[in-house]
Amino acid sequence: MLPPGPRFAPLQTYRYVTRPADYLAELRVRYGDVVLMPSLNGPVAIVFTPELAKTVFSTPPDHYDPFGTDAIGPLVGAASLFTTSGAAHRRGRKLLSPPFNGARMRAYGGAIQDVAAGVLSKVHAGDDIRVLDLTTEISVEIILRTVFGVADERSVTRGRQLLTGVLDSLSPALFFTKRLQTPLFPPYRRFRRAFRAYNDFVADTLVDRRRGDGAGEDVLSLLLGARDEEGNGLADAEIQSHLLTLLVAGHETTSIVLAWAIHELMSHPDALAALREEVAGLGPDPSPEALTNLPYIDAVVKETQRRRTIVTDVIRKLVKPLEIGGFRIPPGLGVAVGVVAIHNDPDLFPEPHQFRPERFLNGGHGPSEHMPFGGGHRRCIGAAFSDYESRIVLATLMPSLDLEPRGPVEVPVRRNVTMGPKFGVRAWVAAKR
Numbered sequence: 001m002l003p004p005g006p007r008f009a010p011l012q013t014y015r016y017v018t019r020p021a022d023y024l025a026e027l028r029v030r031y032g033d034v035v036l037m038p039s040l041n042g043p044v045a046i047v048f049t050p051e052l053a054k055t056v057f058s059t060p061p062d063h064y065d066p067f068g069t070d071a072i073g074p075l076v077g078a079a080s081l082f083t084t085s086g087a088a089h090r091r092g093r094k095l096l097s098p099p100f101n102g103a104r105m106r107a108y109g110g111a112i113q114d115v116a117a118g119v120l121s122k123v124h125a126g127d128d129i130r131v132l133d134l135t136t137e138i139s140v141e142i143i144l145r146t147v148f149g150v151a152d153e154r155s156v157t158r159g160r161q162l163l164t165g166v167l168d169s170l171s172p173a174l175f176f177t178k179r180l181q182t183p184l185f186p187p188y189r190r191f192r193r194a195f196r197a198y199n200d201f202v203a204d205t206l207v208d209r210r211r212g213d214g215a216g217e218d219v220l221s222l223l224l225g226a227r228d229e230e231g232n233g234l235a236d237a238e239i240q241s242h243l244l245t246l247l248v249a250g251h252e253t254t255s256i257v258l259a260w261a262i263h264e265l266m267s268h269p270d271a272l273a274a275l276r277e278e279v280a281g282l283g284p285d286p287s288p289e290a291l292t293n294l295p296y297i298d299a300v301v302k303e304t305q306r307r308r309t310i311v312t313d314v315i316r317k318l319v320k321p322l323e324i325g326g327f328r329i330p331p332g333l334g335v336a337v338g339v340v341a342i343h344n345d346p347d348l349f350p351e352p353h354q355f356r357p358e359r360f361l362n363g364g365h366g367p368s369e370h371m372p373f374g375g376g377h378r379r380c381i382g383a384a385f386s387d388y389e390s391r392i393v394l395a396t397l398m399p400s401l402d403l404e405p406r407g408p409v410e411v412p413v414r415r416n417v418t419m420g421p422k423f424g425v426r427a428w429v430a431a432k433r
């Protein structure tokens with residue numbers, strides 16, 4: 001038996017794309033904890049409780065393929081983690097994960113602190129700012145260093161322009177509908193133009209790197225050094241696909257979470273004061289490592305990820321049947337976890353629309369209640385890194401800036417797979433300490 005749900009895929013897709021949080025909450029109220037949602041990419045069974053989420057994430061990987069690859073595949077390339085499954089997916093994760101965890105990740109602490117301090121030095125009392133521009137500048141530079149290993153001013157500037165060009169030219173329409181990926185559609189032409197310029201940058205970086213010693217700790221060095229059992233290296237197209245995946249997945253997500261966190265902190269003076277007191281307790285010039293071990297900042301990041309869920313749901317495509325919540329979902333259908341609905345469930349998070357970092361102090365909520373990074377065999381490989389970066393950046397910026405909200409009230413809008421602040425969090429710098 002299939003779960004209940006609404007009809008007419010174009011309308012449901014439109015509602016899901018434009019207002020996912022309200023739409024998913026409404027589906028749950030109308031149809032229950034498992035709902036069959038028709039979409040232009042095919043029907044998806046979506047679940048809304050932590051227990052059912054646990055079932056989705058603990059089901060063996062060979063039950064699943066990635067979802068929506070027809071549309072995403074041509075944008076990110078054939079080797080991407082977004083489009084591969086089985087052995088190729090496992091191999092890709094093994095290659096790409098190490099720099100985003102453990103000692104390799106911590107080696108970037110000083111660089112993250114320097115990049116944040118550099119951006120802070122350009123902000124002055126009396127400025128009107130768009131916080132998302134600042135956090136984007138920080139996250140792009142950090143991605144360029146960790147993924148491409150570029151640190152010289154000229155390459156960072158060129159890389160930043162080209163990356164931002166590609167990411168800005170992606171539009172939700174291209175991500176969700178393959179049919180629009182045609183030169184007749186102007187956004188697709190813009191994307192192709194930006195993508196060609198970005199590919200030239202990657203090709204130049206590959207040539208430079210092959211000429212040099214290539215022994216850095218960045219992802220590109222790892223990809224260039226990777227060999228299969230026969231001793232063959234990766235093809236350039238494969239390297240480009242991995243790099244683009246990391247950029248699409250890693251840059252916009254962290255910059256949006258940071259912008260939302262700053263938005264919440266400037267609207268909640270008690271939370272800002274608690275954060276400042278915690279950082280001040282470390283004395284002058286705290287090490288990046290010390291900044292990442294502060295429980296209140298950690299709680300601010302977690303509560304922002306909950307309150308402003310930026311990836312509203314995570315989806316897989318079934319290749320074997322799945323029994324879930326009393327239903328049997330056949331192969332070929334999608335199965336999804338409605339993360340944003342769980343994050344806003346008042347039984348789990350009382351008064352869910354309030355920003356309360358305290359929820360996450362002293363243990364807080366487990367991984368099937370708080371899941372901004374998804375779960376199971378496709379859980380975000382940048383989760384630890386993103387949290388690490390967010391804590392250092394907030395601890396560097398927020399003790400120094402007194403900000404006041406400017407412009408219209410912020411609301412989340414879709415940017416590709418993510419939801420971000422519509423106006424980019426506009427603020428006035430009342431004082432700089």
Ligand code: HEM
Nearest residue numbers: 081249250253254257311314373374375378379380382386
């Ligand atoms: C706040 C920041 C971030 C959020 C909220 C986020 C969220 C997510 C989510 C929800 C998924 C899908 C997980 C699933 O299907 O279960 C994902 C996948 C992924 N993320 Fe992140 N992410 C963030 C930052 C990053 C960073 C910094 C990187 C790397 C530089 C990254 C790289 C990836 C990759 C490569 C995947 C695909 C994993 C796979 O399919 O195996 N993400 N992310």
